[in-house]
Amino acid sequence: MKLSIYVQILQNSLTSIKRYNHLLLLRNSTIFWYFVTWITVLSLLQAIQFSIVTIPELFTGLSHSIAEATEYYPDDLVLHWNGVDTISSSIDRFDVYYPSGFDADRYTLPANLGTYITTDSDPDLTEYSKNFFLATPHHLYLQEASGDWNTFEFSTLLSDTPEGSLNKSDVRVLNQVWLDQKEYLQQVAQVAGGLIRTVSSIASKTVTLLFRALFVLMIAKYLARIQTNYKRSLKLAALLTVPAIIVETCIIYLYGADIYGLSGFTFWMLFTLYLWFGKVTIKQVKRS
Structure with a gap:
């Protein structure tokens, strides 16, 4: 044989x-x-x-991250996409953090995940040197390992995305959908x-x-x-x-x-x- x-x-x-x-x-x-x-x-x-x-x-970690995002999503925050830019209601700035237990150093990532600000006029990127991303109404900035920033326009990134909004209730619904479909997925x-x-x-x-x-x-x-x-x-x-x-x-x-x-x-x-x-x-x- x-x-x-x-x-x-x-x-x-x-x-x-x-x-x-x-x-x-x-x-x-x-x-x-x-x-x-x-x-x-x-x-x-x-x-x-x-x-x-x-x-x-991976699925356990993703479930944990979604649960944390649902819990910490600000009650009065509404993100709206109108086809051109993003609009944040009530909050001028908010920070987005890595899920608890995530080791950013292991993946050579900056200490903070990111920040959203409503000001879109040439932000001082050096102020956000510890961020992985910075988002404004019109632009998304991603920091490379070298410290350089790549700039993207939301109108290009979301060109195929229909107009809509996201609030705390929507996030809860999405979390429930995930829980319902997690085992099958x-x-x-x-x-x-x-x-x-x-x-x-x-x-x-x-x-x-x-x-x-x-x-x-x-x-x-x-x-x-x-x-x-x-x-x-x-x-x-x-x-x-x-x-x-x-x-x-x-x-x-x-x-x-x-x-x-x-x-x-x-x-x-x-x-x-x-x-x-x-x-x-x-x-x-x-x-x-």
Whole structure:
């Protein structure tokens, strides 16, 4: 059974660096399907974690944020969009804060989320240097990580938005709609997110493999002075990638993401060990 062969290849690749030379003697098709099989399995495992852990956490955080927005929305604030500009009644200025528990430093964001002011005549942006955004009746200003500001006109951003208004009662209604639809939307997001995550993971890992194989070829041929070619480098990169993705999957299950970039580190560490312990016999590999 081919699956047992792929398991045996994996065992060999995990137990001895020197065995990679023997694995390179396998047919191209065997290595190809070995890579496809394990990357598909590992991508599915990562997608399962994304669906059952990450997405519910996102929905919980979103529900918390919507609840806070509903609670703290000023009772006398009415935002009106007339197709040209935004109009705020009763309040000349109000600040918008991050949801409680949100760590702005983690995402290198400014300390404050934003501010709305009714004055539209060239505001002094240096006064709002700690804001992520500043909104006026006609303009929206977004601050980049570099400290520069991007300016957008609401007439352009909301060109397809019909005229309307938003008050405290409307916010409460929207919150209730969210609560009524949350469970259904989360189920849809879990299924769709899992599928998208699986496909995107396989695609990204395949593209990464092609580039890594090119670097493997250049390093082996021009730095280590090893006789090889791109096809053989691609086979070696595929063999090294599977253990690296196993490490990545374990880290994702432990921390939610490969926050330390251990997948790439594992790949290049294995390649380095291979050069040290395997290059004596690499030249003996003639079959591809």
